[in-house]
Amino acid sequence: MVITISKFYITTPIYYANDKLHLGHANSNVIADVLARWHRLIGDDVFFVTGSDEHGEKIEKAAVAAGMQNIDFVDYEVKKFKELWQRLNISNDRFIRTTEHAHEEAVKAFVELLNKNQDIYKAKYSGWYCVYEETFWTELELKNGKCPECGRDVKILEEDAYFFRLSKYQDKLLDFYNKNSFILPKYRQTEMLNRISGGLKDISITRPSVKWAIQFPFDSNQYIYVWVDALVNYLSALGWPNSDVDFNKFWPPDVHVIGKDINWFHSVVWPALLMSCGLQLPSNILATGFWTVNNEKMSKSKGNVIDPISLIDKYSADALRYFLIKEKSIGEDGSFSNDAFIARINGELVADLGNLVYRVLTLAEKAEEGAKFEGRNELGKKLELEKLEKAMADFDINLGLNIIWQFIREANKYINDNKAWALQGAELSNALYNLLESCRLISILIYPFMPETGEKIAAQLGTKIEFKYCSFSPDGKFSGKIKKGDYLFKKIKI
Numbered sequence: 001m002v003i004t005i006s007k008f009y010i011t012t013p014i015y016y017a018n019d020k021l022h023l024g025h026a027n028s029n030v031i032a033d034v035l036a037r038w039h040r041l042i043g044d045d046v047f048f049v050t051g052s053d054e055h056g057e058k059i060e061k062a063a064v065a066a067g068m069q070n071i072d073f074v075d076y077e078v079k080k081f082k083e084l085w086q087r088l089n090i091s092n093d094r095f096i097r098t099t100e101h102a103h104e105e106a107v108k109a110f111v112e113l114l115n116k117n118q119d120i121y122k123a124k125y126s127g128w129y130c131v132y133e134e135t136f137w138t139e140l141e142l143k144n145g146k147c148p149e150c151g152r153d154v155k156i157l158e159e160d161a162y163f164f165r166l167s168k169y170q171d172k173l174l175d176f177y178n179k180n181s182f183i184l185p186k187y188r189q190t191e192m193l194n195r196i197s198g199g200l201k202d203i204s205i206t207r208p209s210v211k212w213a214i215q216f217p218f219d220s221n222q223y224i225y226v227w228v229d230a231l232v233n234y235l236s237a238l239g240w241p242n243s244d245v246d247f248n249k250f251w252p253p254d255v256h257v258i259g260k261d262i263n264w265f266h267s268v269v270w271p272a273l274l275m276s277c278g279l280q281l282p283s284n285i286l287a288t289g290f291w292t293v294n295n296e297k298m299s300k301s302k303g304n305v306i307d308p309i310s311l312i313d314k315y316s317a318d319a320l321r322y323f324l325i326k327e328k329s330i331g332e333d334g335s336f337s338n339d340a341f342i343a344r345i346n347g348e349l350v351a352d353l354g355n356l357v358y359r360v361l362t363l364a365e366k367a368e369e370g371a372k373f374e375g376r377n378e379l380g381k382k383l384e385l386e387k388l389e390k391a392m393a394d395f396d397i398n399l400g401l402n403i404i405w406q407f408i409r410e411a412n413k414y415i416n417d418n419k420a421w422a423l424q425g426a427e428l429s430n431a432l433y434n435l436l437e438s439c440r441l442i443s444i445l446i447y448p449f450m451p452e453t454g455e456k457i458a459a460q461l462g463t464k465i466e467f468k469y470c471s472f473s474p475d476g477k478f479s480g481k482i483k484k485g486d487y488l489f490k491k492i493k494i
């Protein structure tokens, strides 16, 4: 039998190193981590990248405001990013920083390729520029004369710049969009398709004024636009163009997990740049929705920014991961509130999962010495494993978690329907076989979503988290070594 191992290359946005990361930033990393862990679980060879976007005017300004040298400032901020990802159990294989020398060289090599293909030319650039978003806007796009994205003041910039011939790629992009299901959710693909059909303008890819950036290789007065710099991280993280090993193995990306606000850069600009360089395009873009707080936009000025660390300290990383995935479907917006979070902890993590594992292990321990836990598969049929695998392959991890949860509820129902606590002898043995095997399957399937919880359940059952064992044992026996532990989750008093 030939076993083929698939590769799976997954990325998150790289975050601007000028600000504290909040719940909205944690969102993309949790989603990507669940997918990365799932793919590792099913045996794929995974490469998972996150990182920091460290060049540009707003980072320079933040460093000045902090009274620090640019590089010391970003070093300090990045340390905090890494701490957050560690606390959230983000299992990235690589953390890429755009100030790494190898990355800077990769960006220059990338721009040289664009130039070789005659896709770069010099011209005057004039437009409305938002420093905070690092984005030029047209007059039409402005909202009440302010940046349509963040509402801040914009300023007219006129300057010499080098342009990338984005317009040249309109037909190729249309063709690509018509042949591929590229962006999820689907309506985001339609949105982009409409914008491409409406006509593409060339984009400036250098700035003369921003000095905290990578120098443009063909003109020492120009610096590379941060978005080009940032997008190339997906290549440089694999060692491109100097080392082929990871690049040959993992390119192209299987999915870029991003926020819906940066879809244009990832779904139009990035593919066109890659086409110009003759590099394969990513297979999918997963454009995630936004988190608001009590239905309001999270913002410093409103003082409603949610710090993920304080939630982890209070409720655990797994509870936060669970909430982010369970509360809404990935592409849609959702509102965070303490009440909604606590309702999910008490009503689902405690009452469904925690309760199931505690009840089953209590029954198993109480069963007479040497109880065999043997029987026939009744409950295992309730697990919709194929549907779950399909949902995960489609990046629909909200549906995936719902399928697992349905099974957890079936297992609790099985205890009640069979009055498992009152059974004896062969009937008790059969019920416990079904319940212990179900808990074992749950420990495996829940692991990508809540790694600490998956491990705790497996430790209490004395079983392994391996996907090849993700079905009821064919010999009709549960063969773990039970050691009941504490409740998995504590009820939060309101």
Ligand code: MSP
Pocket: 012, 013, 014, 015, 016, 023, 024, 025, 027, 028, 053, 230, 231, 233, 258, 259, 260, 261, 262, 289, 290, 291, 292, 298
């Ligand atoms: N540096 C660029 C990304 C470059 S990727 C090659 C950037 N950084 S960011 O720090 O501003 O934002 C990073 C991501 O966080 C974006 O995908 C953005 O959509 C996401 N989020 C920021 N606030 C968010 C919410 N409130 N909710 C969900 N995601 C949000 O853009």
